[in-house]
Amino acid sequence: MRTRAVGFDLDHTLAVPDRDRHRILAAAVDDVDAPPITREEYLSAHRDDHAAVTRSPIFEAVLPADAGVSPDALASAYRRRIADALAPIPGARDLLDGLRADYPVGLLTNGPVKAQGDKLDELDWWTAFDATLVTGQLPAGKPDRRAFDALAGALGVAVEDVVYVGDEPVADVEGATNAGARAIQVVWPDGPDPHPAAAAVVDREHLARDLGDVIRSLD
Structure with a gap:
C-alpha cells in the first residue's frame, strides 16, 4: 500500500493550547460575567449536541434561564479564548x-x-x-x-x-x-x-x- x-x-x-480547557472556560465565563460553569457540565452538554456551527446550543443548555448572558456571547468569548491559547x-x-x-x-x-x-x-x-x-x-x-x-x-x-x-x-x-x-x-x-x-x-x-x-x- x-x-x-x-x-x-x-x-x-x-x-x-498553552493552558488547559478548565482555565480557558473559566476565563470565557469571566469575560461575559456569566455564572460559573464546570468543565464537566460543558462536556455533558457537548455530548448531547453536535454543535455544527457554534457552541451556542451547548451554552444554552448549561446556562440558567436567569443568567442574564447570551449563549451566543459566551460561545464567542470561549471561541476567542481557545484560539488565543493555541x-x-x-x-x-x-x-x-x-x-x-x-x-x-x-x-x-x-x-x-x-x-x-x-x-x-x-x-x-x-x-x-x-x-x-x-x-x-x-x-x-x-x-x-x-x-x-x-x-x-x-x-x-x-x-x-x-x-x-x-x-x-x-x-x-x-x-x-x-x-x-x-x-x-x-x-x-x-x-x-x-x-x-x-x-x-x-x-x-x-x-x-x-x-x-x-x-x-x-x-
Whole structure:
C-alpha cells in the first residue's frame, strides 16, 4: 500500500493550547460575567449536541434561564479564548510545506465550523492545506468513516491511500484504521497511550523532524 495523500488532525497534533480547557472556560465565563460553569457540565452538554456551527446550543443548555448572558456571547468569548491559547508545534508550517511537495495534504478536524475556523485564522493556516475539512460541515465527525471518506475525496485519492496523523486513539487511530486508511499516532508525555492499531507512533516534540521519514517507511 503506497501513500498518495496525508491527512492531519489539528488540536494536540499540529497545534497545542498553552493552558488547559478548565482555565480557558473559566476565563470565557469571566469575560461575559456569566455564572460559573464546570468543565464537566460543558462536556455533558457537548455530548448531547453536535454543535455544527457554534457552541451556542451547548451554552444554552448549561446556562440558567436567569443568567442574564447570551449563549451566543459566551460561545464567542470561549471561541476567542481557545484560539488565543493555541500555538503551532515547532516547525509545523515547514512540515506541511515539505509534505505538500510530495503529497496532497489535508486537514480533518472535529468541531464547530466557527470555532475551528477561528483557530485557522489565528494560525494563518487556511492556505496550509490542499483541503480543509471541519466536521461541523460534514454529515458525521471522527471516528465515523464518512469523515475520512470525505477527506480522501477532497484530496482526490482512495481512502486506502491516505496516511492520517492524529493524537486521539479512538477518533483518529481507530477512525482512520476502520475507514481503511493507515494511522500515525502522535504521542507526548502524559498523553494517551499508543493504540495497537496505529501503523506507527511519533513523538510530538519530533513530529516536524521525523514524520516524513516515518511516512516513507510505511510504503
